[in-house]
Amino acid sequence: MHNQxxxxxxxxxxxxxxxxxxxxxxxxxSHSPELEDEMMAHEGIANLRADYGHEAEAVGxxxxxxxxxxxxxxxxAKLTGKKPEVLVxxxxxxxxxxxxxxxxxxALMDKLAAADxxxxxxxxxxxxxxxxxxxxxxxxxxxxxLESIGADPxxxxxCADTVAVAxxxxxxVLTDPRTTMAQCLNAMLTAELxxxxxxxxxxxxxxxxxxxxxxxxxxxxxxxxxxxTQRVRKWLSRMVLDExx
Amino acid sequence: xxxxxxxxVPLEKQTFTWKEMVGKPISKLDDEAFTRVRVILMAGAExxxxxxxxxGARFQTDLRLPMAEIRRVExxxxxxxxxxxxxxxxxxxTTIAYEQVAIEVTAAVAQQEPDDYLAQVYRFGLLEDFxxxxxxxxxxxxxxxxxxxxxxxxxxxxxxxxxxxxxxxHPKDDLRDPMGADAALVSKLHANLITGAEFQTHDYxxxxxxxxxxxxxxxxxxxxxxxxxxxxxxxxxxxxPQQSFLEQWLLHEATEVYGYYSCAESESNPRIKGIWExxxxxxxxxxxxxxxxxxxxxxxDAAELLSEALTPIAFRSQRxxxxxxxxxxxxxxxxxxQFVDPAQESQASLDYRRLINADGSPSxxxxxxYRWMSGTELNRQHLRRAx
Numbered sequence: 001m002h003n004q005x006x007x008x009x010x011x012x013x014x015x016x017x018x019x020x021x022x023x024x025x026x027x028x029x030s031h032s033p034e035l036e037d038e039m040m041a042h043e044g045i046a047n048l049r050a051d052y053g054h055e056a057e058a059v060g061x062x063x064x065x066x067x068x069x070x071x072x073x074x075x076x077a078k079l080t081g082k083k084p085e086v087l088v089x090x091x092x093x094x095x096x097x098x099x100x101x102x103x104x105x106x107a108l109m110d111k112l113a114a115a116d117x118x119x120x121x122x123x124x125x126x127x128x129x130x131x132x133x134x135x136x137x138x139x140x141x142x143x144x145x146l147e148s149i150g151a152d153p154x155x156x157x158x159c160a161d162t163v164a165v166a167x168x169x170x171x172x173v174l175t176d177p178r179t180t181m182a183q184c185l186n187a188m189l190t191a192e193l194x195x196x197x198x199x200x201x202x203x204x205x206x207x208x209x210x211x212x213x214x215x216x217x218x219x220x221x222x223x224x225x226x227x228x229t230q231r232v233r234k235w236l237s238r239m240v241l242d243e244x245x
Numbered sequence: 246x247x248x249x250x251x252x253x254v255p256l257e258k259q260t261f262t263w264k265e266m267v268g269k270p271i272s273k274l275d276d277e278a279f280t281r282v283r284v285i286l287m288a289g290a291e292x293x294x295x296x297x298x299x300x301g302a303r304f305q306t307d308l309r310l311p312m313a314e315i316r317r318v319e320x321x322x323x324x325x326x327x328x329x330x331x332x333x334x335x336x337x338x339t340t341i342a343y344e345q346v347a348i349e350v351t352a353a354v355a356q357q358e359p360d361d362y363l364a365q366v367y368r369f370g371l372l373e374d375f376x377x378x379x380x381x382x383x384x385x386x387x388x389x390x391x392x393x394x395x396x397x398x399x400x401x402x403x404x405x406x407x408x409x410x411x412x413x414x415h416p417k418d419d420l421r422d423p424m425g426a427d428a429a430l431v432s433k434l435h436a437n438l439i440t441g442a443e444f445q446t447h448d449y450x451x452x453x454x455x456x457x458x459x460x461x462x463x464x465x466x467x468x469x470x471x472x473x474x475x476x477x478x479x480x481x482x483x484x485x486p487q488q489s490f491l492e493q494w495l496l497h498e499a500t501e502v503y504g505y506y507s508c509a510e511s512e513s514n515p516r517i518k519g520i521w522e523x524x525x526x527x528x529x530x531x532x533x534x535x536x537x538x539x540x541x542x543x544x545x546d547a548a549e550l551l552s553e554a555l556t557p558i559a560f561r562s563q564r565x566x567x568x569x570x571x572x573x574x575x576x577x578x579x580x581x582x583q584f585v586d587p588a589q590e591s592q593a594s595l596d597y598r599r600l601i602n603a604d605g606s607p608s609x610x611x612x613x614x615y616r617w618m619s620g621t622e623l624n625r626q627h628l629r630r631a632x
Binding site: 008009010011012013014016017020021023024025027028029031032033034035036037038040041042043044045048049051052165172176178 | 274275276277278331332333379387394395398399400402403404405458459460461464562564568571605607610611613614615616617618619620622625626
């Protein structure tokens with residue numbers, strides 16, 4: 001497994017072909033329109049985005065809790081606030097992100113197993129397994145919370161959808177056979193930082209929505225995620241600094 | 246090279262495993278840009294072979310089995326080649342590479358094309374793809390904050406060509422005069438190769454265009470995909486329609502041999518060179534197989550069609566040639582099958598263009614005031630502030 005930063009024949013960048021790059025810039029200077037006002041150049045793009053923005057429909061909707069079965073759960077009855085669907089949407093997002101988090105740790109563990117003990121790392125398979133298991137637990141808590149308010153944990157809410165779009169690149173980095181462990185930890189840090197901030201928001205939202213009963217479990221999830229973030233950050237820092245030293 | 250000098254690998258020995266097909270990709274950062282150019286070109290040639298065979302099979306009975314057998318190998322060749330593109334290429338970066346193929350390979354073909362009219366057709370198309378590169382480079386810079394030259398590696402200029410907004414024509418102005426039976430072998434192979442590359446580009450844009458969220462990108466892909474359809478119309482119109490299907494099939498196999506031979510001659514990555522050599526041998530096997538069918542069904546000797554010697558396509562920067570063509574031919578327009586001054590453009594194309602651009606021109610909008618600079622246009626702003 002390749003796990004080192006190395007010098008080599010990277011062919012990108014102007015310094016690899018300074019004469020060509022210089023000829024290209026000179027030609028661009030004489031054959032391209034002059035940029036009189038940088039803001040004007042962006043204006044057309046901004047206007048088009050605005051046009052479509054005004055006409056756009058939503059990514060989707062939040063499924064209406066309980067209406068299909070007619071059942072009203074205790075949790076649902078206690079829902080407060082003008083828009084309880086906001087809580088359902090964000091719970092759906094957390095459920096989806098934690099479920100993907102389980103798969104991210106699986107991919108990271110596969111990468112570690114493939115290294116077959118060759119690498120000297122500041123973490124072990126047990127460490128990754130521990131994070132993996134907690135992500136799974138959080139996923140289950142989110143599903144249970146959704147059920148308690150009569151929502152369908154198998155549905156994909158709009159925020160679940162967009163958070164998956166936002167984090168889509170993380171798995172690409174983890175499963176690329178060419179990436180190093182440090183590159184993967186860097187990607188995982190993105191996930192863990194998002195996780196931490198998202199649980200903080202979800203705790204506030206649960207309370208705001210009259211679901212104080214969910215808060216203790218969610219606070220435990222937040223403690224886990226803070227620990228994950230801290231550890232991933234420490235591992236990454238150790239690996240990068242050790243390699244540079 | 247003479248196409249009939251070597252028998253190649255017999256069809257029954259052309260086997261693959263999934264591990265072979267899904268091998269190690271090239272490096273976006275370290276491999277030569279022309280390695281990627283060759284990968285994209287030959288994936289396009291294989292996909293075009295599959296396309297021709299599928300369409301042909303709808304009109305054939307006796308040839309269905311040999312076509313299906315060869316098509317299966319071509320499917321796996323196309324897979325092995327296309328899967329050489331590494332996953333860190335964003336769809337827009339791959340788009341830049343596709344346009345580099347369209348510019349550099351078409352420019353090489355235009356220079357070695359012996360027929361003046363055909364060479365003019367290639368130069369005409371070349372300046373349109375050249376403009377697409379400029380528009381997509383602006384999109385890459387302004388949407389993803391990336392420098393297109395990290396893909397182009399200093400080989401291809403990024404300036405406007407024939408404006409994409411002006412490339413929209415009535416279909417009658419996209420047709421070209423087909424070559425006759427007496428055309429040189431290399432002319433026939435050029436037309437197949439460039440048609441395959443453009444077809445692949447069209448299909449790629451049609452598939453990835455809707456994967457973008459930004460309406461600016463969605464519009465630009467919609468617009469340029471439409472021009473690529475015009476280009477496929479233009480280049481495929483060059484093929485002599487009087488040829489039998491078997492003759493066209495034979496020439497397509499010859500095109501693939503020629504493509505792999507040219508790739509193997511210039512490849513800098515030894516592992517990839519091995520693939521080109523292996524597939525050149527596979528294609529020679531296909532060629533001889535089809536030559537046997539031509540003999541069997543049409544009582545014709547393939548040597549009548551394939552005996553000319555061929556020199557390999559030059560895979561290198563054609564900057565000076567492209568600049569000359571840009572300077573002298575950017576204002577050409579098409580009227581019917583001929584190339585004319587703007588004043589002689591057909592009313593049908595002018596009407597069509599006015600209609601399709603009525604709500605604005607995506608390619609104009611994205612490149613408003615765009616001037617490429619190493620390190621992206623934000624680098625220019627940074628330098629201005631520093632000054």
